[in-house]
Amino acid sequence: MALQHEPTTPYHSAQDALRVLETVVRHGTGVTGTELARHTGIGRERLTGLLRMLRREGYVEQVTDGAYVAGEALARLGSAESRARALRENLQRALDRLRDSVGAAVYVSRYVDGEIRIDQFAAGPATPVVNEWVDFRYSAHATAIGKSLLGQLDHNGRRDHLSRHKMARLTSRTITSDKVLLSRLESQPPTVPHLDLQEYAVGTVCAAVPITAGSSVGCLALSLPVRHAHRLRQAADALNRNAAPVLLSLAI
Incomplete structure (x- = not known):
């Protein structure tokens, strides 16, 4: 299954943020903004x-003295036994702020x-x-999340998914034709x-944007x-503009 990734602006921001963090970690006693700009090549603004x-x-x-050092959220990732929990907590904080x-x-x-x-x-x-009244796994054709994820697969990957999950009519607006959806x-x-x-x-609208973290297919979504x-x-x-902290917490 081939993936159709196209890096987004938040992705580039997350990658730049990782470069900054790597530089901060290398300079354990602190690094100034001027030094960070020189080491990372990122413009001051x-x-x-x-x-x-x-x-x-x-x-x-x-x-x-104005220098930057590793913060608490980064320090929590240092312990192997607590890393998974810390990653989850960091992601949850980023999602809470985004909400x-x-x-x-x-x-x-x-x-x-x-x-x-x-x-x-x-x-x-x-x-x-x-309200997940129909399992999200079986309703990709009808959800913003599902369409965003399927949109990142190649044609064969999409057809494979739809062959395994019947496109049921969930509301009068649901697309049930695989040709139309594809x-x-x-x-x-x-x-x-x-x-x-x-x-x-009925009663809910949603939107989803792709997020690129490694080779995995993912998305960030909202509902109203x-x-x-x-x-x-x-x-x-x-959602798209402010996705960088979420991407960063997934990429660390």
Whole structure:
């Protein structure tokens, strides 16, 4: 199964942030912004934004002389036995902030061994999670998550998935023709969010954007009650713009 990855802006931001972290770790006693710019080759304006994000996420701290050192979130990853838990906690904090900044429930999903898997999500009283009334594994054709993940597979990978999962009609808006779905996936630009406009569940709209972490197929998604549908595209753009911390926590 070939993958159709096209690195996104958040991906490049996460890669640059990793370079900054590697430099900070190498200079255990602290490294200044000027030194970071010289060692990483990243421009000062861009570096300032990356350092602001890394401080907010707890990956670096600024000490009294202005130098940068490894932060608590990075230190927690040092112990092998606690690494998995620390990675999960770092990702959850990034998702919680993303939920608050876009004003919607957010989800991280991956395509693993031919199936859709929701890894983690962040929701709350004002940002309710989608009611999974039909297993997400069997409803890729109707969900923004499913369409985003399928969109990253090659044609044979998509056909294989659809041959194993019947395209059931879940609402009056659900696409049930594999030809129609495959045509739409084929023509969708990789930088444009996939949408679910009450195709999975009446009363809910969703959007999903691809995330590139290694060779895996993944996506970042959000859901909104249909009364907030007018905010969907704006929220999807914000989701894409602010995805770097989530990508970073997946890439570390």
